[in-house]
Amino acid sequence: MKRLLSTTALIAMATATTASAETLRIGLATAQTGGLAPYDAPVIEGVHIAVDEINATGGIGGTTPIELVERDVRSDPAQTSIAAQELVDDGVSVLVLPCDADPALAAIGIVAAAQVPAISTCASSPTLPLIGGDYMFANFPGDNVQATVSAEWAWGEGMKTGYILYSPDTQYTTMPLYFAEVFEKLGGQMLGExxxxxxxxxxxxxxxxIAALSPQPDVVMxxxxxxxxxxxxKALRAAGVTSQVIGSxxxxxxxxxxxxxxAEGVVFSTAGHATPGSPLEAFNAKYEEVMGHPTETVFNAVGYDLIKVIEAAALAAGSTEPQALRDAIADLENVQGATSMITYKGTDGMPVRQVSLIRVKGGERELVGQPSPTADLVPAARMQ
Amino acid sequence: MEILLQQTVNAFALGGTYALLALGLAIVFSIMGLINFAHGELMTIGGYVLMYCGLAGLPFALTVGLAILSTTLAAMLMERIAFRPVRNASGATMLITSFAVSMILQVLFQNFISVRSQPVLLPQLLSDSVRVGGFIIGVNKLLAIAATVVMLVFLDWFMKHQKTGIAMRAAAEDFAVARLMGIRANSVIAGAFALSGLLAGVAAVLWVSQRASVDPLMGFTPVLKAFIAAILGGLGSLRGAVAGGFALGFIEIYLAAFLPAAWQEFRDPIGLGIVVGVLLLRPNGLIPAASLKAQKV
Structure with a gap:
């Protein structure tokens, strides 16, 4: 006990006198191989770009450099839980968990017991923080929010009938159920699923x-x-269906x-769009400069956002202590990320972020709009 | 009625692709007793060749030829490097070896090409459809059916009238006796892998032309379907593999088409339930291999 006390005292002294001796250690337990790698790998590229940028200026607030401790969880929930335990034992202040709600939740017991805040790279299921509890945060516009934006757009364009295709295999692929809920609330009619x-x-x-339906649905989501x-x-178009298709x-x-x-005319919701002069455009330029090739996906920028959130929380907390960081993240408001402004305050851990609607036009992306959803229409998270 | 016919065309197209996949597994199994789970990675290789050739702007016909050539060569290399050293080992050893080959290739694709899906540029023609009478049939469906017919006719001719083919049939029936008759084990096995690579290449072109992208893990689903089809048809029997492939295609399409909406969620378990039901009645598959009969049942 005496030794523990003196160690604590030492740490306290160190932090008090030389703040530069302190580093913020972030544990990355993400999927660099396997089925989730297509999402986690680009996010971690964005994480590295943000960390290098911050460390080049001396760290967070010019004093606290960030150290990344990385583990590959191979898209496996069991491996995620093992890696999370290792990182927690290693004393990291924040954990970053894989993109999908299911492996991220595999680490929830460890996260809750250790009281270390955890952020999923890009899981978008609104059930994640609900199941995950106070220490689990998401880093992406929720499925229910995206679906509301899409449904309101379709209704506003005069589409009256809809059809959905979903998969019960994961939380994410059930997003069309939210869409149907909002579309019907608006007055639309679902022709089938x-x-x-x-x-x-x-x-x-x-x-x-679907092609045999008469009349044809106005929108397929x-x-x-x-x-x-x-x-x-491809199968839908080859079957002769010309309805508007909405994706995510x-x-x-x-x-x-x-x-x-x-794909001509397909509209989908996503986390951001590089309008001229936007932070995303600046990030994309930076990505190309660092990596030597243009970015292929918005998930790079989402990784950048994640570090910006942690940076803002560390500045607000004035500490790298996990509990202080958790409280700071939960209280964040209008953090400027690469894709959007990000707010956690007043939410259960699912951030408020802008949703962009993109149309595919001539093989290029065209911004349809970045509307805010009507709050009353956003469906409650659906537990599977 | 029209819907039934339309769905039957769909079933033929999907079943044909499954048949080609199952044949690829069956040819190797009939001779070596190896279920090559790395067969799917041969398709991935074919897919990446399609992608790179598309980026290089080569004409599509040439691209297809190169893709099929690459899978054939890759299959022969796979045999030479991974399977020849364990040829006389137990079935379990060979099975694990094939899993290892599959995983190593997946990680190589992820690390050296990309973890993300890569788009494959395809001619617009493949996304079009033609009207025949009252139906709309996708061009890629017609191509799948045509490719299946051509490959089946070619294989039938090869197995019946070509020396290597006849040697392969002999080896499949009794490898030891075939060798005593002067058939070289190395060439027969290499030939079997080459054929299975050829089939994987054709299947890869059909598969990728539907999904328009290639990713490091894309081989898993087709090899799983091929495995089910091969078991359903009778493992090791070539005719069985074709029958199993078509049967699986028809089961999947008809269930997706005609199962009531409330049951659709359970389509896959119901489909596999039917497969199990068939196997209960015919434990050695629809058309069992002749060589299997002596050992089992």
Whole structure:
């Protein structure tokens, strides 16, 4: 006990006298290989860019450099929990967890017991902080918010009938259920729904059924992502269905823009759009400068956002102590990230962030709008 | 009625692709007793060749040829490097080896190409559809059916009239006796892998033309489907693999098409339930391999 006391005293002295001796240690337990790597790997690139940028100026507030401790969890929930335990034992102040709600939740017991704040790289299910508790934060516009923005846009464009395709396999792929809920609340009519399995490959049976509907739905909404989305879309168009298709952030990927006529006019919601003079445009330029090639996905910028949130929390807390950081994150308001302003204050851990609606036009992205959803319409998180 | 016919065309197209995949597994299994789970990674290799050739702006016909050539060569390399050293080991050793090859290739793709899906540029024609009578049929569906027919006719001819093919059939029936007749084990096995690579290449082109992208893990689903189809048809039997592939395609499409909406969520378990049901009635598969009969049942 005596030794512990003196160590504590030493640390206190160190922090009091030379703040520069302090570093903020962030544990990254993310998927660099496996099925989630397509999302986590670009996020971590953005994390590195932000950390290098901050450390080049001497650290957070010019005094507290950031140290990253990295683990690859191979997209495996069990491995995520092991890595989280190792990092917590290693004394990190903040944990970064994988993109999907399910592996992120695998670490929840450890996060809660150690009382270390954890942020998922890009999980967007609003159930994540609900199940995860006080120490779990998300870093992406919620599925229910994205679906509300899409549904309000479709209704505003005069679309009256809809059809959804969803998969019960993950929380994320059930986003169309939120869409249907909002669309019906607005007065729209759902003509039907279909389910698919992730990685299903063949959608011809489903698209034949949609093509046989009379009249055709005005809008078809899905949160399927690669490889399912291109397969579905190509099959849908080949079956002769010309309805408006709405997707979500999972299809914000080069494949969507290289599908030619099939993808023309598709609208999807995502985390940001590089309008001229926007922080995202500046980030994209910086990314190209650092990495030597242009960014392929908004997930790079989302990683940058994540560090900006931690930086803002550390500045507000004036400390690298986990509990102080958690309280600071929960109280953050209008942090300027690369994609949007980010607010945690008043939420349960699902940040308020801007949603951008993008249209595919001639193989390029065209901004439809960055509308704020009507708060009353946003559906409550659906527990699976 | 029209819907039924339309869905039947869909089932033929999907079943044909499954048949090609299952044949690729069955050819190697019939001779070596190895279920090559790295078969899917051969398809991924074909997909990446399609991607790179598309980026280089090569004409699509040439691209397809190169993709099929690359999977054939990759299959022969796979045999030479990974499977020849364990050829006489137990079935379990070979199975684990094939898993290892599969995982190593996946990590190599992730680390040296990209963890993210890469778009594959395809001719617009493949996304179009044609009207035949009252139907709308996608061009890629027609191509899948045509490619399946061509490959099946070619294989039938090769197995019946070509020396290597006849040697392979002999080896499949009784490898030891075939060797006593002067058939070289190395060339027969290399030939089997080459054929399975060829089939993987054709299947890869059909598969990728549907999804328009290639990612490091894309081989898993097709190899799983091929495995189910091969078991359903009768492991090691080539005709069985074709029958199993078409049967699986029809089961999947008809369930997706005609199951009531409330049951759609359970489509996959119901489909696999039907497969189990068939296997209960015919434990060696729809068309069992001749060589298997003596050992089992």
């Amino acid at each position: 279909d389910t698919y399995s992730i990685g299903q490959q063949d959608f011809s049976a489903i698209t034949t059924r 899905t949160s399927a992502y690669e490889p399912d989305f291109p397969s579905f879309l 952030d999972g299809i914000d990927s080069p494949t969507t823009f290289s599908l030619g006529d099939a």
